[in-house]
Amino acid sequence: MTAATTHAPSARLAERLRTRLTFQISVDTDNLPQGLSVAAAAEAAGITIIEMGTPLLKFEGVLNVVPAFRRRFPEAVLLADMKTMDGGGGEADVVFSGGANIIDFLALAGEASARNAVAVRDQHRARDPDLARLVFADILLPQQGPAQTAVDTARRMVDAGVDGVGIHLQADARAADISLWESSYLPDMAEAVFNAVGAEVSVQVVGGLSIARAKALASKGLKAFVVSGNMGQPDLAARYHLPPAEIEALIERFLEDVTAG
16 A cells, blocks of 8 residues: 555545646746736646746745745645755655645655655645645656666656656757757657556656647557646747736647547
8 A cells, every 4th residue: 555545635636647637837937926827827727737837936935936826726736846856855845834735856866855755745644634745756858868767767766655757858958959859759758658657657748748749649648748838839939928818728729639639
């Protein structure tokens, strides 16, 4: 029996994210008011998870951002994309204490950080029987490629107790080499990891996904997709500056097209 199965809300959320199509909005803005506006548009569009992005958390501060999002979105599933490389337990404690459901750390940090974050997750589950708490490990590409390296990393993270893994094509890498983003590199890596551990944990895909790319991955069984700043369009242009109604419409199209297959 895993820790999640002994905490009903966490078990339900983990199962939902593993077995059903889910969509996460990456709120990578540089200020809180804009972040809350983008998140509200995404929630209205039907997004599954609201991600408080790393830039927002760093620029505005975790102790400010996480409680503000929980107050604004009391029923939402909130994920803090901390990109933690050390101090996994301490950062998990701050995130969970602020009201977030999920912390996302870098798998590059290794099993010790994973286990520390998982231990703190379990402490918060014990304190609060009603709020789901999960830990995700972000496998960064191309740093953790090729496919076998990514698969081995995913296996180590799952064995350390995480509830999900992300296959993440780094923003700097895709900006530096557009051919990497345009190629089958990310889908191939995501499919390999999904085939290895997708029956056990959620496997998210992130990296400026277009609608077409997400649909192709969904047809192969993958279920968890992150909507980046390009809002599913076939380019890498961030669209956080658009009016909320336009952001909502773009995200609605992403969800509808991928769900329809």
